[in-house]
Amino acid sequence: MSVGILGLTEKQFLAEADNLSMTPAAAGRHWRQLFRQGTLPPEIQGKVKIPSMPIVRREPDGDTLKFAQQLEGGLETESVILPQRGRTGRIRTSLCVSSQVGCAMGCRFCETATLGRRQQLTTDEIVGQWFAARHSEGRSITNIVFMGMGEPTDNIESVLQAIRVLTEHGGPAIPASRISVSTVGRSQGIERLAEFANEPGFRQLRLAVSLNAPDDAVRQTLMPVNRAEPMADLHAAMSAWPAGNRLPILVEYVLIPGVNNAPGHATAVAKFLQGLSVNLNVIPYNPIRDSPWLAPTESEVVAFCAEAREAGLRTKRRRTMGRDAMAACGQLGNPALKRERPTRSK
Numbered sequence: 001m002s003v004g005i006l007g008l009t010e011k012q013f014l015a016e017a018d019n020l021s022m023t024p025a026a027a028g029r030h031w032r033q034l035f036r037q038g039t040l041p042p043e044i045q046g047k048v049k050i051p052s053m054p055i056v057r058r059e060p061d062g063d064t065l066k067f068a069q070q071l072e073g074g075l076e077t078e079s080v081i082l083p084q085r086g087r088t089g090r091i092r093t094s095l096c097v098s099s100q101v102g103c104a105m106g107c108r109f110c111e112t113a114t115l116g117r118r119q120q121l122t123t124d125e126i127v128g129q130w131f132a133a134r135h136s137e138g139r140s141i142t143n144i145v146f147m148g149m150g151e152p153t154d155n156i157e158s159v160l161q162a163i164r165v166l167t168e169h170g171g172p173a174i175p176a177s178r179i180s181v182s183t184v185g186r187s188q189g190i191e192r193l194a195e196f197a198n199e200p201g202f203r204q205l206r207l208a209v210s211l212n213a214p215d216d217a218v219r220q221t222l223m224p225v226n227r228a229e230p231m232a233d234l235h236a237a238m239s240a241w242p243a244g245n246r247l248p249i250l251v252e253y254v255l256i257p258g259v260n261n262a263p264g265h266a267t268a269v270a271k272f273l274q275g276l277s278v279n280l281n282v283i284p285y286n287p288i289r290d291s292p293w294l295a296p297t298e299s300e301v302v303a304f305c306a307e308a309r310e311a312g313l314r315t316k317r318r319r320t321m322g323r324d325a326m327a328a329c330g331q332l333g334n335p336a337l338k339r340e341r342p343t344r345s346k
Contacts, residue, residue, distance in 0.1 A: 005034060005048040006131060007124035007161065010170050020047045028170075035171035038135030053077075053128045055136055068334065069132060075101045075119055078332045079129040079148055081139050084319070094143040097129045099159050100150025102333065105184050106224040109212070109254050111288040112149045112333040120155045126162040130172055143178040147208070149332045152181050153189020160196050167201065177204035180250060184210050184225045187237040194241055207241055208250040208281075209234070213260050214268035222259070231272065238276055248277045248314070256285045257296045261304050270311030280308055280315040289335060 005013060010031045017027040022044070030048075034040050040048065053069040056076065060066075065081040080096040102115035129148075133139050144166055146152040152159045163179055166172045183189050190207065197205045211234075213219030219226040238249055251273060255261050269280070282305050284296050296304075301317060308315040 004051070004122070004124045005031065006050060006127045007122060007165065009164050009168050020044070022047075032170045035131075035168070038131070049124075050131075051122070051124050051128050053125065053132065055132055065137065066332075067132065067137065069129065071101070071119070071121075071125065073119075076334050077101055077121060077125065077129065077149065078334070079133065080332070081133055081137065081141075083139075092142045093139055094145055095130060095133050095139075095141045096145050096148045097126060097162075098148035098150050098332070099126060099146055099152045099155045103150050104154065105151050107184065107210075107212075108222050109256060109285060109288070109293075114288070115149075115333050117150070117154070121150070121158060123158045123161040123165065126158060127165050127172075130166060130174075134172070141172070141174065143180075144174050145180045145182065145208075147180070147182040151184055151186070151189075153183045153186045153192065156189055156192050160192075163196075163202070163205070175204070176202045177206070177247060180206040180208045182208035182210060182250075182252065184223060185229060185234040185237070186225065187229055187233050190237040190241065197242055197246075203242070203245075204247055206247050206250060207238075208252055209238060210252045210254070211269065211272075212252070212254045212256075214265040214272070218260050218265075222256075235272065235276075238278075243277075246277070248279045251278045251280050252283055253280060254283045254285050255296050255301060255304055256293050257300055259293065261296065261300055263307070266304050266307035266313075267311045270308060270313045273313065278314070280313045281318055282308070282315060283318045284320055286320065 010028055013031045014024045014027050017024045030040060030044055052072060055067050056070045057068040058065060063083045066078060068076045068078045070076055077098045079098060082094040082096060083091050085091050099121055100117055100119065102118040103112045104117035105113060107113050130141060133141055146159060159181065166174045166179065167176055181193060193207060196202055212222055216226060216230050219231060241249060282301065284301050285293060287293065287295055305315050305317055
């Protein structure tokens with residue numbers, strides 16, 4: 001018998017000690033050694049399973065690094081290491097992780113959506129991205145953002161279990177306050193995340209919602225999910241997010257020139273978000289392959305942000321990182337997978 005160790009918290013691994021012919025003390029020691037040092041003693045290597053996820057591509061763009069890991073069966077998952085220097089000069093390094101290979105949501109501004117949903121990632125494959133960043137690339141990861149390939153709420157239980165592992169004090173030790181889960185706005189997924197955020201230790205988990213439009217008409221042209229769950233449903237789900245001493249919801253707005261940046265659009269966004277505890281994060285569009293749109297100009301980004309602030313929204317713009325390596329927001333996905341997509345029977 002072998003146990004997938006990267007997908008288990010220390011307590012869960014201890015529960016397997018008898019089955020692995022280990023004492024609880026030895027099991028805990030081996031678990032901590034793997035997460036902290038990246039190694040296991042030879043005598044137990046056959047008793048535990050670590051997913052085979054070799055790094056097959058590394059694509060640096062300045063300080064940003066996109067890396068691809070090969071999964072069993074030949075598919076790939078992509079992750080991005082994003083170092084950023086804060087106002088105090090301290091460097092924090094975020095890891096953008098994937099929860100699926102491809103995505104079924106079909107957002108028109110996203111490269112991953114062109115692949116379709118190819119495969120759900122298991123918990124140990126999600127945590128395996130952190131493991132590779134920490135122990136193969138030697139990076140000290142301070143923040144985790146579920147903003148890579150896939151819709152996290154479409155694979156919610158694996159994502160939540162991964163968060164349990166990633167926050168373990170004896171393991172990765174990423175505080176819940178430095179983990180963000182980004183969703184296209186599926187109400188049931190937000191409700192499940194809210195339930196999880198009410199568990200002890202996860203109150204500061206951050207919700208990020210991809211809005212990208214001032215109204216249903218615009219949002220529906222960009223995000224097919226809006227047909228089934230219009231903005232009124234999204235607002236209701238956001239309103240139900242746990243209140244109290246929590247971090248504001250991060251509202252993501254991919255700014256696409258000529259689509260969602262007309263005068264008055266930012267004001268309409270502020271009106272929609274009125275009464276919610278939110279921060280608006282404006283993301284200049286990163287063109288995908290064969291894109292019908294260009295990236296916005298600096299003046300277009302500045303104008304939209306200024307209008308949003310004037311309308312009363314706490315607004316920041318996201319620094320563009322990794323665009324040249326197709327590692328920026330919305331650009332992940334091996335184009336070869338599009339050629340391999342199976343055709344649907346009529």
